[in-house]
Amino acid sequence: MTIRHHPSDETLLRYAAGRLAPAPGRVVATHLHGCPACRERVRVFEAVGGAVLDGMSPVPVVPHALARALAAIDAGPAGRATSLEGSSTPAHGAARTAPPLLPDGIVLPAPLRDCAMGPWRWAGFGVRASALTLPEDPKASLLLLRVAPGRRLPEHGHSGLEFTQILSGSFSDAFGRYQPGDLTEMGAEVEHQPVVDPDGPCICLTALEGGVLFTGSIGRLIQPFLRL
Amino acid sequence: MLDDAAIPAGAELDRLILAIAATGDRQAFAHLFKHFAPRLKAFLLKSGMPPGAAEEIAQETMLAVWRKASYFDPERAGASTWIFTICRNLRIDHLRRDRGVFVSDEAIPEEADESPDGEQLFMAAEREAEVRRALQGLSAEQAAVVRLSFFNDKAHSEIASELGLPLGTVKSRVRLALNRLRTLLDEQK
Ligand SMILES: [Zn+2]
Numbered sequence: 001m002t003i004r005h006h007p008s009d010e011t012l013l014r015y016a017a018g019r020l021a022p023a024p025g026r027v028v029a030t031h032l033h034g035c036p037a038c039r040e041r042v043r044v045f046e047a048v049g050g051a052v053l054d055g056m057s058p059v060p061v062v063p064h065a066l067a068r069a070l071a072a073i074d075a076g077p078a079g080r081a082t083s084l085e086g087s088s089t090p091a092h093g094a095a096r097t098a099p100p101l102l103p104d105g106i107v108l109p110a111p112l113r114d115c116a117m118g119p120w121r122w123a124g125f126g127v128r129a130s131a132l133t134l135p136e137d138p139k140a141s142l143l144l145l146r147v148a149p150g151r152r153l154p155e156h157g158h159s160g161l162e163f164t165q166i167l168s169g170s171f172s173d174a175f176g177r178y179q180p181g182d183l184t185e186m187g188a189e190v191e192h193q194p195v196v197d198p199d200g201p202c203i204c205l206t207a208l209e210g211g212v213l214f215t216g217s218i219g220r221l222i223q224p225f226l227r228l
Numbered sequence: 229m230l231d232d233a234a235i236p237a238g239a240e241l242d243r244l245i246l247a248i249a250a251t252g253d254r255q256a257f258a259h260l261f262k263h264f265a266p267r268l269k270a271f272l273l274k275s276g277m278p279p280g281a282a283e284e285i286a287q288e289t290m291l292a293v294w295r296k297a298s299y300f301d302p303e304r305a306g307a308s309t310w311i312f313t314i315c316r317n318l319r320i321d322h323l324r325r326d327r328g329v330f331v332s333d334e335a336i337p338e339e340a341d342e343s344p345d346g347e348q349l350f351m352a353a354e355r356e357a358e359v360r361r362a363l364q365g366l367s368a369e370q371a372a373v374v375r376l377s378f379f380n381d382k383a384h385s386e387i388a389s390e391l392g393l394p395l396g397t398v399k400s401r402v403r404l405a406l407n408r409l410r411t412l413l414d415e416q417k
Binding site (some may be wrong): 013014019020044046047052056058059061062066068069081147175 | 285317356374402
């Protein structure tokens, strides 16, 4: 699988800095899961974070901070982490049994397996949509969309950045052709009209920065699925 | 932006964490604490946290360094980078608790789990040296733009007000600074 479309450096930097909102963060995490090149970029930006931390002018901590830390270490129930710790993640993927299936037998990607998947509902224009609920932010809007082969979505813009990761199938717009593993990042200023390629349905994961509105007729289509 | 002379060498900080992992070395922890706790606090204050919370997260980060020391792998990330990522996750966790959502830090998958076995990793020491050289190659303003990206959620608009620049100008300057950083990193390959 050749990945042709990647998140921008700005987005990867914000992800590494912990500054991307939960829903766009999950779209990026899903991309990273399949993209070694972007994982390496994130490591580079984390190293930038390490350098920024090292370069801070120290601000004195309270006088007894170290003594308090040492006392907490002595009193701590766990002491240093053992193999037990870190494997006890009841709320997260590892504890689940079978990962939920998407339509057409697609498996929900690992970075989304702790999300609750809403029912698939028809939204018109050949689109079915399912809302994912994030444990870390139940109000965040993260959508799975399944668009029928050959369907042309209404031309639309949005009031913030739109992040879309292709899980299966493919679509094209004026800016390129997007295939599984690709991530598209559409700026607010951009209007685009995606057309799903005719050879099969396209399943993608979509988040809008800040959960802001789509504009145009796709807005009315998608709006009921967003928690606004 | 970076004053390498004033800080212990990365490898020395790495060794302190490895000593905690190997023998629960409290002396090593005290050294690490003296270096990182005041920098973590400064970093969190600059991120807009109130002083009480900044103190608390700096403390929590250092306690996590103690607890998780056995997970530290200097071939994946240097000490400062590893501690930065712990602090980043605890800060996110703290903000969630403030919103009434509890997801324990232990439940946040370690970044390390992302990489399948056998992935060709650049050696961390090499990556970090390259990053620091590249950062020093940025202009003062470009370095400031990159640094501010770590402190502000609404990156562009807040950077704009902080640098006293129009929003559109900042957007293009962030892009330019990151392009420059990428060029400087690529040149070292
Ligand atoms: Zn990528």
